[in-house]
Amino acid sequence: MGVEKESPTSSLGRDSIYRASLKLLRHIKNAGVFRCPEDDRPLDYAQIYPDDELTTEVMNSLIRCRYHKEGCRWVDKLQNLQAHLDQCPYDSIQCPNSCTRMLSRLSLDDHLEFSCPRRMVVCEFCNQQFPGDLFEKQHAGNCPYEVTWCENKCGAKLERRFLANHMRNECHKRTVQCPYCNRDFVQETLQTHQYQCPRFPVACPNRCDPTKIPREEVEVHIQALCPSATVSCTFKEAGCKHKCPRFNMDKHLDNNMKGHLQLMCDLVAKQQTQITQLCNALYSITHVTDGTFVWKISNYKQKFLESVYKNAELVSEPFYTSRYGYKMAASLFLNGNGAGEGKYISVYIKILPGEYDNILEWPFALPITFSLFDQCVEFDFRANISESFVPDPTWKHFQKPRKDTDRDALGFGYPKFVSHEILKTRDYIKDDSIIIKVKVDNNKFISP
Template sequence: MPGEDKPVDPPRPTVIQVDSPRQAAEDEEEIQCFKSCCRKRIKRCTLIYHLHQECMDALYKCEECNKKLLRREYEDHICYRVKKFRNLNKGSKQTLKVEKDIALEEKEIISEMKTLMMSFPAWQDNKGLSDKMADLQARVLKLEEEKACYCKHATYSGLERKLDDTVNKTAATDEKLRQQKEQIQTLKMACNEIRNKVEQLKENSRHQEERFEEQIAAILKMVKDQQRSIERAETNLTAMKETTYNGTFIWRIDNFEILRMHAISGGDTEIYSAPFYAGRYGPKMCLKLCLNGCNIGHGTHLSLYLVVMKGEYDNFQQWPFHHTVKLILFDQSGHGHHIDDVIRPSDHQLSSAFRKPVDDMNVPFGSPLFAKLRDVLEFSRDKYMKDDVLFIKASVDMRD
């Protein structure tokens, strides 16, 4: 008997303990099961448990139909057999075949019963006929039960067909989901490939951008170098235009007040003129102007100096420099009130300012108190400074 069809076993009966020694001995006494087909020897105290759980000749109640039958008959019982029948195919042809077999067996039983009924007077006295009649009655009852079960199974078959349809639809849905998953996976792979290409393009773009930046930086450097070269060329050209070779040089200083305010605020405090020569192949020199004064003239005077420079023809000159140089700040009002000073190198032969230059320029030599700033800026407007312009003249006495 399969375990799935057995009813849940009732709890094992508890053996009642008694104080009487005689009663205890009787409980342990072995007896024989009173069921005629069992006759198993058991202890008296376990008889109830044996009848409920073990005895094959005891009555058993089916949980499916509540019918009482002998335990040994359960495997032939319809409720047990219907479970096997449910495993058959669900097609209608097989169901019809089973019903046809049941109908044939019913006809055979009815035919045999008619034969027995014809011999009815002798029926009760003939034990063989009596047993055969009982067997036929049992077969009729069994067939009726099977027929009812098969009819019930037809309903089960409809439900199972619906379940099969649902399973088929679920399988189709699963297949669609599987295909969609594959499509999604394909799309993901495509997206990853595109993402990788984008990253590669970004990386290439970054490298190109870096190269462009390097090229731009190189071009900007070249432009700055060219600008500096142009500025130097323009300075040299301006110097060449302003340079004189006869010992006389006039220096035009534009935007004087702007330059002076810039010097006061911490900018360049001094400016240099273009070079000039005392003769075509003579010594080279220039002028230096301190915009807000220097040394003892700081903040009160303009300081003006002569600077002897290293020239191309110094090896043909007579050293130390010995020519007298006159410095003049022009009066632009036309009254002739010029401010001037004379530098006589012959009085300062030991000064390094007049020796043969070793560096580009010697130390300056001149007057830190050349002109008072208040005369230039305040009390003589349009006299020494007109339209924010100063004119200073240097004149070298070539006769010395």
């Protein structure tokens, strides 16, 4: 019967047995312990002896390299294993430069050439030798003899040791400061900037002084300071047309004092006429000209006390019934007047002399309504108080007023318009104010 040849894979079990036997022998010899290392059973040392046949069989077994998973394809007898490991490219060995790294023979050359911190590296620029770690951390990228590009991207290429001086003093793209306005510019644009620099010193166009002036101050200098600039007389607006150099203006003013005074008097008279016209126009624009005048009396408490102690009358601003209508004003006694004194608010209307009285129909006959507003927040719940009347043409209050009419004369109205008790019942007084409206009915007014 033949013997089946063992495969390299099954021979690994023999290798394990052989190593266990060697381990047991060393264990016995060194430690003197007579127990099996596999099952810890007691052994009789007299019965232990080398088995040469088993040893030969084991040593002739085919095995694979222990680094077969890493890629080693070596397969041979066990007895040749150590010789293979001594030169196996996958076996780990210590770096010969004593850098503490353990690495395979396969990667040793790359390690020694490129990554070993204790390798010696020669700089290609200065030809000096450096340990690998020192070269990588300090010298690489800092060699003064390395040729490099200018960091300002000006296109220059020079050794690093000359780079700082180039960028500071030679590079046309270096940043420099304008000596006049202190702003930063690229050196090649500085000259162009100086043609526009607001602080660049330039000569006065009138050549008044050899001292140069910043460009941005030239206009102010000519307009306000330059003694050689031609200027108009300070009384130009009054009508003086004289022009002369600024340094000669004082002499002109001294010699023409009376003429300038007359010009100013004429100007003042002209302006006074214009002011009067503008005031009249403004009055016409800003005053009521539709017959509805709303009058808000603020600081009610203070004015009421004044009315109590002084019987003070409050008179509204004048207003017109229409654009070319009657002129009138409302008056008010907060503590009452006549029959209403002390208990009521009295309200009256006064017909005043107007600009168009000569073309209006007299006596005044348009209906007038006085209203006291309820200032309640809810609009639908407001209860305004109103009183209306139609003027009696026989009453003197509604005749054509004369310019010498006494403005303090009492008009026509209601001495008992609203009692003080009713004022307290609702929001007739709010925020220390009351609001009264005077409404003139223009439906029957015939426009002149």
